[in-house]
Amino acid sequence: MRIPDNVKMIEIPYEVFGTRSSLNPMLLWDDQNVVLIDTGMATNVAQIREGFKDAGFSFDNLTAIILTHQDLDHVGGLAEILKECGEHTKLYAHELDKPYIEGRLPLIKTSPQAMSGLLSSLPEEKRQEILKSMEYTPIAQVDHTVDDQERLPYCGGITVIHTPGHTAGHISLYLEQSKLLIAADALTCKDGMLRGPVPQTTLDMNAANRSIEKLLDYDIEAVICYHGGMSGVDVRDQLEKLVNQQ
Numbered sequence: 001m002r003i004p005d006n007v008k009m010i011e012i013p014y015e016v017f018g019t020r021s022s023l024n025p026m027l028l029w030d031d032q033n034v035v036l037i038d039t040g041m042a043t044n045v046a047q048i049r050e051g052f053k054d055a056g057f058s059f060d061n062l063t064a065i066i067l068t069h070q071d072l073d074h075v076g077g078l079a080e081i082l083k084e085c086g087e088h089t090k091l092y093a094h095e096l097d098k099p100y101i102e103g104r105l106p107l108i109k110t111s112p113q114a115m116s117g118l119l120s121s122l123p124e125e126k127r128q129e130i131l132k133s134m135e136y137t138p139i140a141q142v143d144h145t146v147d148d149q150e151r152l153p154y155c156g157g158i159t160v161i162h163t164p165g166h167t168a169g170h171i172s173l174y175l176e177q178s179k180l181l182i183a184a185d186a187l188t189c190k191d192g193m194l195r196g197p198v199p200q201t202t203l204d205m206n207a208a209n210r211s212i213e214k215l216l217d218y219d220i221e222a223v224i225c226y227h228g229g230m231s232g233v234d235v236r237d238q239l240e241k242l243v244n245q246q
Helices: 044-057 078-083 124-133 206-216 235-244
Strands: 007-009 012-016 019-023 026-029 036-037 064-066 090-094 143-146 158-161 171-175 180-184 187-188 192-193 222-225 230-232
Touching: 007 044, 012 044, 026 044, 044 078, 064 078, 158 206, 187 222, 187 230, 192 235, 206 235
Parallel strands: 036 064, 064 090, 090 143, 180 222
Antiparallel strands: 007 026, 012 019, 026 036, 158 171, 171 180, 187 192, 222 230
8 A cells, every 4th residue: 555645754863872763744735734743853843844845745734733642752852843734733642641742740751851861872062962951841831632432534535543552542543434444652663574563662561552452443554653644554463463472
């Protein structure tokens, strides 16, 4: 399956602790709406802006930003992007991750406080550089908290699937017309094949495994993971295999 014409996967190469990968924010549009799913890191905004330009849009065109969860690589670019948005742009997230996104609570996994122990063995200059990159500046309130099975009226209909585990408020998004699942971090992908979430960065693996099983309720033809990109081959068989491996 190819990515639909009104869907763009913005691929942002990155390297962390010597491992190269990419982040994949998603841009969707229809005749009246432009929707961004996740905002990358603060350092990724220029690349996201270029992705918009390639599709014929600017941040000012944004109707909605949907945040799949609170992790910094999904919300870090939010503040800068919102500065260029119009007042018509709505921000969506799940209730359980809302206080972290709004800054009322520190990000659980990627705040400087959470990362300081993990980075303690690094040289001080490198440690400070990484901690600086982990700073999160919340400037917005979530306009609408989404619920499981809620249908958002964008791009032919987007069904919200609450897929907790990676965080308590993690959501995935099902594009009804194309049968495309935007899995965020509920799944990962390598060489076109689906894998489960990364255990080291998943708060509750039992819940995460149940969330994968929940995806079997949907007729999914392709999956786009935030880490690893798209898988479009025998998706149901792959999901069943992951469930049976639990």
